Amino acid sequence: KVxxxxxxxLHVIYPSYLDRHVRDFVEDLTxxxxxxxxxxxxxxxxxxxxxxxxxxxVAYYPQRPPNLIRYKTCTMGIKSKYKTGDNVILFIxxxxxxxxxxxxxxxxxxxxxxASQFVRPETIRRTKGRAAILWNIAIALYTKAGGTPWKxxxxxxxxxxxxxxxxxxxxxxxxxxxxxxFIGSADIFNAxxxxxxxxxxxxxTKSPDGLHVDSEFMESLIKKAVERYRxxxxxxxxxxxxxxxxxxxxxxxxxxxxxxxxxxxxxxCFLVHLQENNLFRGYYIGDPNLFVxxxxxxxxxxxxxxxxxxxxxxxxxxxxxTPKPTQINIRVINRHEEITPFDIEKICKGVIGFTRLxxxxxx
Numbered sequence: 001k002v003x004x005x006x007x008x009x010l011h012v013i014y015p016s017y018l019d020r021h022v023r024d025f026v027e028d029l030t031x032x033x034x035x036x037x038x039x040x041x042x043x044x045x046x047x048x049x050x051x052x053x054x055x056x057x058v059a060y061y062p063q064r065p066p067n068l069i070r071y072k073t074c075t076m077g078i079k080s081k082y083k084t085g086d087n088v089i090l091f092i093x094x095x096x097x098x099x100x101x102x103x104x105x106x107x108x109x110x111x112x113x114x115a116s117q118f119v120r121p122e123t124i125r126r127t128k129g130r131a132a133i134l135w136n137i138a139i140a141l142y143t144k145a146g147g148t149p150w151k152x153x154x155x156x157x158x159x160x161x162x163x164x165x166x167x168x169x170x171x172x173x174x175x176x177x178x179x180x181x182f183i184g185s186a187d188i189f190n191a192x193x194x195x196x197x198x199x200x201x202x203x204x205t206k207s208p209d210g211l212h213v214d215s216e217f218m219e220s221l222i223k224k225a226v227e228r229y230r231x232x233x234x235x236x237x238x239x240x241x242x243x244x245x246x247x248x249x250x251x252x253x254x255x256x257x258x259x260x261x262x263x264x265x266x267x268x269c270f271l272v273h274l275q276e277n278n279l280f281r282g283y284y285i286g287d288p289n290l291f292v293x294x295x296x297x298x299x300x301x302x303x304x305x306x307x308x309x310x311x312x313x314x315x316x317x318x319x320x321x322t323p324k325p326t327q328i329n330i331r332v333i334n335r336h337e338e339i340t341p342f343d344i345e346k347i348c349k350g351v352i353g354f355t356r357l358x359x360x361x362x363x
Contacts, residue, residue: 152193218255
């Protein structure tokens with residue numbers, strides 16, 4: 001039931017002095033190119049063939065001089081031509097541009113609901129390793145046109161009915177003071193690895209450190225997330241797993257408990273802290289390079305494990321530097337039984353699954 005846009009219109013805005021490089025690059029993007037050394041060949045876009053099942057229609061907009069005003073004017077001109085969806089604007093940035101150039105264009109696209117992809121000029125000029133570059137850009141374009149390139153395998157997500165990825169951030173730099181403004185977001189998935197929706201909550205909070213929020217804020221965010229799940233699925237979840245890169249403090253846990261209780265949801269809820277900063281490193285003496293196999297995990301406590309989300313996969317190493325695991329710390333509410341090794345294994349499988357949901361990279 002995956003949706004494949006049959007046609008994707010790609011509007012390419014670029015400096016006129018890069019015309020030959022841009023057209024060569026887009027030709028390879030459309031028709032495909034061979035991989036370098038052991039790289040996988042890039043097949044291009046084809047309406048009847050995998051992996052995209054989409055035809056790429058290209059329109060070129062060279063800019064002379066390639067300044068911000070011309071880029072913005074061209075962007076708004078493209079917006080006026082939009083008839084239906086499946087349009088993406090590919091911005092080729094000029095040489096030596098400031099970060100504000102990118103941010104201004106990105107803000108403009110957000111304001112007018114325009115899908116966009118940005119590429120640096122040095123990327124366009126590269127020929128070595130182009131197939132790998134095209135894979136990443138093609139998946140980004142395909143996704144932004146509404147396609148679904150892949151989802152999580154159901155064998156990794158048979159533990160819970162509702163998965164929530166949670167983050168809360170302060171709206172300004174520096175330490176938070178009492179009464180600072182926070183935004184909380186919750187991405188919601190079902191047991192089939194399908195994205196359901198996103199719940200947002202914003203407001204004042206009595207955070208002591210800029211990382212945690214008070215119980216009332218967490219309560220509101222969790223209630224919005226679970227309610228959004230019910231609206232989309234038709235019932236409340238029977239089991240919930242919440243992933244977060246910041247450890248839940250006691251006040252936040254009280255907020256989760258109260259939010260579920262107010263909704264009369266008494267499902268087991270696992271709070272999973274993904275601790276990336278830890279002291280563990282891994283070396284496997286069974287491999288000549290000492291690489292640890294990806295997905296290896298070790299119990300280090302009754303509700304803790306270390307999990308290698310990078311490492312050796314099918315003979316290749318995925319990651320950079322020494323294999324560094326993520327520490328998994330688990331709390332559970334609405335369940336009287338202790339966390340079992342079986343629970344931890346299922347949670348680790350889910351974490352491995354969700355690392356594969358990054359559609360902006362083939363890694």
